[in-house]
Amino acid sequence: MAYSTPPPVDHPGTFIEEELESRRWTQADLAYILSWDASQLNKLIKGGTSITPDTAVALGDAFAMPAEFFMNLQKMYDLQKARKADPGVKTRATWVSIFPVREMIKRGWLAETEADLLDLQMMRFFDANRIEDIPLIGCEAVAHAAKKTGYDEITGTQLVWLHRVRRIAAAATAPNYDRTKLVEALPDIRAHMLDSEDFGEIPNLLWHCGVRVVFVQQLPGSKIDGVCTWLDDQPVIGLSLRLDRPDNLCFVLRHEIEHVLQEDGKATIYSHVDVFDPDRDEAGLPDEERRADIAAAEFLIPQEKLTSFMLRKGKWISETDVLAFSARHNIHPSVVIGQIQNRRHRAGDTRAFAFLRRYLTKVHEHFMSWPLRDGWDTVAEIGL
Incomplete structure (x- = not known):
């Protein structure tokens, strides 16, 4: 959208001088009315000083005009003379209003550079060719984000987490997904849930079935436990270890495995972003979420x-x-x-x-040797 350039604004002293001429007053007359020194008034008229609130009230009384008029003249002049804002302010504000940019920089997902490179970095992060193609920025549909399990729309912070999972997974080459192998591996996965020292072997069991497991530490202020997403025909399970406890890990992992087995979300652009809140509305869950909950609970006990x-x-x-x-x-x-x-x-x-x-x-320490992880003082090396 194009904006017209506003006309130049003169110093308020110009108006005062014109008003004196219209009233046929001299500067000495106005100085007398204001009880000012003549040099003080001349300095204001020539633009050497500014109108203060006290000055505005005095001029208002002298000219029988609202004091606000003179304050507005000064404000308009000051804004015109103010240094032009850094053009990066608007760019940074646009992104920060939706996504956790500062946290992304802190986590090493973005480089701290000039604002004119921020647009490019964000497009690369979201694998978009145009800003308009980035979810929550240029379109209403949230690409790669599921109807959440009984919650409102996905937040920008959760979407960033999801895309980090996808980028880490895309940088790793895994065997082709084999559903039969995954079904056959379930008893072994279950057996490794007996002792927490064996938890760290589970991602490798899934890897050999063609399922990439990615750990990305939760971003501050977001609630997200897991995700099942697809890169073409290859399933990816993302885990945040938000609660960092064994029961949550085992339940979320098996829940996401069920999404993989059922190929939930494979035929759409949406992924299943799951938040396991003890107070969530179970009755309001989508059918595929209830099915995955039942499968996970029964699998464990x-x-x-x-x-x-x-x-x-x-x-x-x-x-x-x-x-x-x-x-x-x-x-x-x-x-x-x-x-x-x-x-x-x-x-x-x-x-x-x-x-x-x-x-x-806590369980996160059992996965610190797994290469597909980000957070916990580690940054996945995948580039921008």
């Missing part, structure tokens, strides 16, 4: 067995009970604890998440 266990023990479930139940079902105790916590929370127990919390140890 037979749900009928867990229901029977909780009914028998009631509210008096002990640590010994949990350890025995987890050993019987060959799963890490934290997975049992996490599911008990969530069930109790949904039943209204306000202290549900305090139950045996010491077993919910």
Whole structure:
């Protein structure tokens, strides 16, 4: 859109001089009215000084005009004379209003350069040829973003995280995806969920099936746990380890594997961006999300067995009970604890998440040797 150049604005002293002529007053007359020294008034008329609020009130009284008129004259003149704004201000403001640019620079995803290169960097980051093709900037449709699981539209921060996952995955060459191998690998994946020391082997099991697992640390202010996205016919699972606890890792991973098995999102430009909030509306989830939730929960613990266990023990479930139940079902105790916590929370127990919390140890350290990762003081080397 083109804007016309505003006409030049004279110093307020020019108006004062013209007003004196129209009234047939001399500068000495106005100096007398204002009780000013004549040289003081002459300096204002010649543009050597500016109109202050006190001056505006005095001139308003002298000319029977609003004081605001004189203040506005001075303001318009000052704005015209002000140094032209850095043209990069608008560029930076446009991007920062939608995406976490400063955090992207801090994480090494963008270089801290002049603003005129920021547009180019953002287009490269989003693999777009034009700014108009970047989601949330130039179009209403959010490319590569799913209908979130019962939440509103995806945020700019979540979209950035998703694209970082995709860029890291695209930089790695994996075997062709083989669904049969993935199905056959499920028991081995499940077996590696018994001991947290074995968690780190799971990404490699999926790699041999043609499924790339990418870990990208959560961006501040965003809620995102996992994603299933596709690069052509190759599935990618992105994990943020947001809660950094074993039960969440195992559930989110198996949930995303189900999306892969069902090829959810493969035929569209959308991906499944998942946030697992204990207070989310389960009834409002899309069918594919409910299906993945059920598959994940059943994969980890037979749900009928867990229901029977909780009914028998009631509210008096002990640590010994949990350890025995987890050993019987060959799963890490934290997975049992996490599911008990969530069930109790949904039943209204306000202290549900305090139950045996010491077993919910951090898990990110088990994946620090995996090459497809970003964050935790590591920057994936994929270029801009």
